[in-house]
Amino acid sequence: MCGIVGYIGDQPAADIILDALKRLEYRGYDSSGIATLEGKKIHLTRAVGKLAQLDTALKNTPQAGNIGIGHTRWATHGGVTEANAHPHLAADEVAIVHNGIIENYAELKAELLAKGHEFSSQTDSEVLAHLFLDIVRQGYKGAQAMQQVLARIKGAFALAVLLRDSPDTLFVARNASPLAIGIEDGLVCVASDAMAMAHLTRNVIYLKDGDYAALSLDELQIFDRDNQLANREIIRTSASPALIDKGGYRHFMEKEIHEQPDAIAHTIAAMTDAKGVLKTGLSDADLGDIRHLVILAAGTSHYAGQVGRYWLEGLAGIPVSVETASEYRYRAPAHLAGGAVVAISQSGESLDTLMALRHAKEMGLKTIAIVNVPESSIAREADIILPTRAGPEIGVASTKAFTAQLTVLFALAVDFGRAKARLSADEAAGLQQKLLSVPSAVGAAIDCFEAIRPIAQSLKKTPSCLFLGRGRLYPLALEAALKLKELSYIHAEGFAAGEMKHGPIALIEEDLPVICLLDGDDLSAKTISNLKEAEARGATIILIATASSAKLVDFDSFRVVIEDCDPLLAPLILAIPAQILAYQTAVEKGTDVDQPRNLAKSVTVE
Numbered sequence: 330m331c332g333i334v335g336y337i338g339d340q341p342a343a344d345i346i347l348d349a350l351k352r353l354e355y356r357g358y359d360s361s362g363i364a365t366l367e368g369k370k371i372h373l374t375r376a377v378g379k380l381a382q383l384d385t386a387l388k389n390t391p392q393a394g395n396i397g398i399g400h401t402r403w404a405t406h407g408g409v410t411e412a413n414a415h416p417h418l419a420a421d422e423v424a425i426v427h428n429g430i431i432e433n434y435a436e437l438k439a440e441l442l443a444k445g446h447e448f449s450s451q452t453d454s455e456v457l458a459h460l461f462l463d464i465v466r467q468g469y470k471g472a473q474a475m476q477q478v479l480a481r482i483k484g485a486f487a488l489a490v491l492l493r494d495s496p497d498t499l500f501v502a503r504n505a506s507p508l509a510i511g512i513e514d515g516l517v518c519v520a521s522d523a524m525a526m527a528h529l530t531r532n533v534i535y536l537k538d539g540d541y542a543a544l545s546l547d548e549l550q551i552f553d554r555d556n557q558l559a560n561r562e563i564i565r566t567s568a569s570p571a572l573i574d575k576g577g578y579r580h581f582m583e584k585e586i587h588e589q590p591d592a593i594a595h596t597i598a599a600m601t602d603a604k605g606v607l608k609t610g611l612s613d614a615d616l617g618d619i620r621h622l623v624i625l626a627a628g629t630s631h632y633a634g635q636v637g638r639y640w641l642e643g644l645a646g647i648p649v650s651v652e653t654a655s656e657y658r659y660r661a662p663a664h665l666a667g668g669a670v671v672a673i674s675q676s677g678e679s680l681d682t683l684m685a686l687r688h689a690k691e692m693g694l695k696t697i698a699i700v701n702v703p704e705s706s707i708a709r710e711a712d713i714i715l716p717t718r719a720g721p722e723i724g725v726a727s728t729k730a731f732t733a734q735l736t737v738l739f740a741l742a743v744d745f746g747r748a749k750a751r752l753s754a755d756e757a758a759g760l761q762q763k764l765l766s767v768p769s770a771v772g773a774a775i776d777c778f779e780a781i782r783p784i785a786q787s788l789k790k791t792p793s794c795l796f797l798g799r800g801r802l803y804p805l806a807l808e809a810a811l812k813l814k815e816l817s818y819i820h821a822e823g824f825a826a827g828e829m830k831h832g833p834i835a836l837i838e839e840d841l842p843v844i845c846l847l848d849g850d851d852l853s854a855k856t857i858s859n860l861k862e863a864e865a866r867g868a869t870i871i872l873i874a875t876a877s878s879a880k881l882v883d884f885d886s887f888r889v890v891i892e893d894c895d896p897l898l899a900p901l902i903l904a905i906p907a908q909i910l911a912y913q914t915a916v917e918k919g920t921d922v923d924q925p926r927n928l929a930k931s932v933t934v935e
């Protein structure tokens with residue numbers, strides 16, 4: 330998704346900003362740009378496509394100035410064109426980069442057009458640049474101009490602004506979209522993700538919602554939403570300063586699939602107390618008080634939540650609902666007393682999930698966050714954090730964060746089960762042992778890369794396919810379908826195998842690939858009957874199965890077989906061949922594995 334960087338120091342700003350933008354590249358974007366201020370002259374370079382394009386443009390026309398702003402854009406308002414790329418200029422007096430969406434931009438644009446402002450893009454962000462210009466021309470300067478602009482705009486945003494008449498100052502603001510300030514001797518920088526500037530400084534201030542600031546080398550002035558000077562804490566960021574590399578793998582996704590045994594093992598280790606007992610961060614009082622859970626999440630994190638529901642209800646008897654984060658706050662969700670929400674998010678910045686969490690908080694629910702980025706907005710706003718220890722996930726399609734989320738959810742189910750006396754200490758210890766065996770089972774499952782290649786070669790020719798699963802493997806079928814569609818652009822749907830006969834079976838026609846997940850549990854025989862019904866109508870059957878359950882099927886065309894495992898934990902292990910199938914199909918098709926079209930890593934717009 331969009332990325333913001335800003336810099337003031339003694340180095341050429343364009344070089345520093347380009348380097349910082351490269352550290353945000355993994356998030357997905359379609360154009361980029363940099364504006365610098367040299368004395369009272371604003372220089373601008375923008376390019377469509379990858380940062381290499383911007384780099385070339387800057388080499389052809391170097392840009393002077395020791396203060397500047399830069400942006401990677403993921404199109405929301407207006408197509409992918411240079412004119413729509415940021416920074417946006419207004420009359421060579423204002424340059425602005427913006428993340429988020431200005432909800433009342435149409436009304437503001439009409440007002441500015443009536444005053445004679447001319448626009449060269451279709452974006453809401455250019456409206457902001459002209460709003461600044463309009464306000465500056467009314468005589469407002471610097472932070473006062475920012476204050477006037479903020480009073481007029483609605484929406485979620487992070488902004489960084491250069492004003493020609495304040496040549497030493499960078500103006501920034503945030504509301505719901507993340508923005509951090511970095512401070513070091515001789516430099517001030519800003520970024521929408523601390524990772525972009527961790528090589529410049531580890532001293533970071535996270536702005537709060539409604540904050541705005543005027544930043545220069547001499548002074549940092551931060552104001553809160555009531556326009557009062559605010560003191561915001563400087564923290565040492567844990568974001569990695571290293572440029573993350575592929576470590577010899579072809580793609581970040583391939584590397585991250587291989588990192589899963591470690592990600593799961595580290596996540597378990599972080600939830601193991603001094604006596605070696607599996608314990609999440611919930612106190613016994615919380616575990617006792619909470620009577621039902623509402624899981625809030627989007628995409629892959631949502632499917633992790635759906636798997637988690639089977640564990641939480643099955644092992645702890647605690648009622649769970651799993652909500653689509655983008656829907657939750659727009660209805661009137663009703664809750665019984667004793668409820669808590671669990672927001673699940675890799676990035677901790679998905680705006681839908683953050684807003685849903687805030688809504689739940691306003692309704693008085695206790696908030697728990699399962700997040701992979703400890704300094705993220707969701708982590709900072711939740712009452713209790715249950716971290717996943719997957720390390721930075723760079724591939725846009727989530728892999729290791731998903732299995733780490735499952736690991737935390739399983740541990741949470743065991744924790745609740747013990748606290749609610751649904752599990753004895755021995756039973757809980759037995760489940761802990763099973764969880765401890767997962768990293769090596771996942772390691773063994775990763776060996777199926779080559780076995781999957783012929784399946785991927787066959788799948789790449791299909792326009793559409795179905796994934797089936799029952800029980801805990803039903804949400805995994807949804808996740809497997811999502812992975813395949815986002816990476817290889819093949820239409821894929823996941824269904825509960827038992828639901829096929831209620832409608833989706835009409836989709837089956839000669840040679841339609843139907844991919845079935847089987848773990849050998851009590852439901853496997855029923856799943857196989859449902860699969861047989863698809864095969865009888867001409868479907869090509871592909872099995873992703875444990876060794877014993879695969880023996881029960883003799884009508885498949887392709888199969889990926891993994892070692893037998895406890896069906897309870899099978900979603901964690903069968904996730905691996907499902908991810909590899911999506912990966913290998915994308916490789917066969919030659920799509921952009923790490924940055925699939927139209928997708929962004931951290932979705933900070935509604």
Ligand code: F6R
Pocket residue numbers: 627628629630631673674675676677678679682725726727811812815930931932
């Ligand atoms: C799919 C994927 C997305 C994310 C979703 C939520 O591979 O990665 O569906 O899971 O955008 O993101 P987080 O977990 O960062 O809130």
